[in-house]
Amino acid sequence: MSVGRILQSGGASVGITLSSQQSDILARYVELVLDWRARANLTGVRTQEEGARVLVLDAFGCLVALPQRGSIVDLGSGAGTPGIPIAVARPDVCVVLVEASRKKAGFLEVVLRELELANAEVLQTRAETLGRSPAHRGRHDAVTARALASIPVLAEYALPLLRIGGVAVFLKGSGAAVQARRAAGAVAILGGEVQAEDPVLAPRPLVVLRKVAPTPERYPRRPGVPARRPLAVDPPGL
Numbered sequence: 001m002s003v004g005r006i007l008q009s010g011g012a013s014v015g016i017t018l019s020s021q022q023s024d025i026l027a028r029y030v031e032l033v034l035d036w037r038a039r040a041n042l043t044g045v046r047t048q049e050e051g052a053r054v055l056v057l058d059a060f061g062c063l064v065a066l067p068q069r070g071s072i073v074d075l076g077s078g079a080g081t082p083g084i085p086i087a088v089a090r091p092d093v094c095v096v097l098v099e100a101s102r103k104k105a106g107f108l109e110v111v112l113r114e115l116e117l118a119n120a121e122v123l124q125t126r127a128e129t130l131g132r133s134p135a136h137r138g139r140h141d142a143v144t145a146r147a148l149a150s151i152p153v154l155a156e157y158a159l160p161l162l163r164i165g166g167v168a169v170f171l172k173g174s175g176a177a178v179q180a181r182r183a184a185g186a187v188a189i190l191g192g193e194v195q196a197e198d199p200v201l202a203p204r205p206l207v208v209l210r211k212v213a214p215t216p217e218r219y220p221r222r223p224g225v226p227a228r229r230p231l232a233v234d235p236p237g238l
Contacts, residue, residue, distance in 0.1 A: 003027045003052045010057040014064065016089055025088050025115050026056050032111050033079050040107045042079040058171060058204055059085035062144055065169045065208045069093055070141030073161050075127050076148040078104050080111055082171060083144065087120040095120040096140075098130060131160035131220040138214070143168040151183035151207055152230040156220045159190040162211040168192070169208050176205035186231035191215040 004023045011018045018026070030051035033042055045051045059082030066072060069092045074083030077097040087095040097112075097120060099105040105124035112120055123130065130136050143158035143166070151170065158168040172179065180194045187194055191213040220226060 003030060003048045006049060006052040007056055010053065011060055011089075014057075014060050016060050016063060018089070022088050025117075026085060027052075029080065029084055029088070029111060029115060030055055032107075032114060036107050036110070037079075040101075040103045042104065042107065045079075055079060055081045056085045058082070060089065061204060061206060062086060062169045062171065063089060065167055065206060066090070066144070067093070067141050067167075071096065071139070072142040072144060073098055073130070073136070073140050073158075075143060075145040075154075075157055076100075077108055077122075078146070080108055081146060084108075084111060084115070084117070084120065086144065087117050088115070091119055093119065093141075096136075097122045098127060099124060100126045126223045127157035128220040128223040128226065131157065136161055138163050141166050144170070146171045147173060149227060150230060151179050152186035152232075153226045155183065155187045155190050155192060155209060156226040156231060159187070159192045159209065159211055160215045160220050162192075164211055164213070166211045167195075167208055168211075169206055172205050172207050174205070176207050180207045189216070189231055190219055 004027055007023050007026055008018055030048055033051055037043055045054050062082050071094045073096045075098050077083050077099045083095050083097045097108050105122050108122045137160055140161050143161050145154055154170050184194050187209055191211055192209040193212050195208040195210055
């Protein structure tokens with residue numbers, strides 16, 4: 001099956017209707033990742049068909065929990081997923097691709113130029129630094145991340161960036177529901193609450209957090225600290 005047909009049928013399965021132009025843009029995105037895969041240490045994906053499923057269709061699963069408009073921050077963008085497929089599928093959102101690696105951030109800049117994506121930008125910085133920037137703290141409607149870190153660590157990266165009512169959507173593997181329950185206490189410290197995942201609509205498990213209160217000023221902690229010393233995992237009473 002061609003990449004275009006995989007994208008069209010896979011998108012339809014999660015309620016996403018792609019135009020032929022969007023399908024072509026996403027197929028070109030997959031090509032770019034494969035071209036740069038070794039140079040920038042992007043991904044283990046090796047074929048266009050695998051790329052369509054792993055890079056694009058998995059990302060589409062996030063859309064069930066994301067707003068139709070507003071600003072979305074994609075943390076640890078790396079190869080550009082889920083941020084770039086979201087930007088293509090949702091032209092009315094602004095996507096900020098955040099990547100600490102200079103080489104990977106350079107790749108993302110190439111992708112945005114090649115695909116002519118006007119609704120996305122690249123920031124080469126760490127999530128902890130961004131969360132303390134007045135231009136971004138409490139300013140965004142949603143944050144996404146692939147399996148970048150454990151949920152308490154991701155929550156400390158993401159929740160400071162969200163406005164009240166915003167959502168953080170994490171693509172996780174098996175055991176996501178157990179991880180989410182155990183992280184509820186850490187999430188609450190940061191001003192969030194865990195919402196149920198929806199494995200029926202999403203190709204892979206999602207963990208969704210909602211910002212319900214301001215994040216205390218001390219978070220996020222200094223770069224590297226959240227990963228070295230994650231907030232307490234088990235919620236009170238467990």
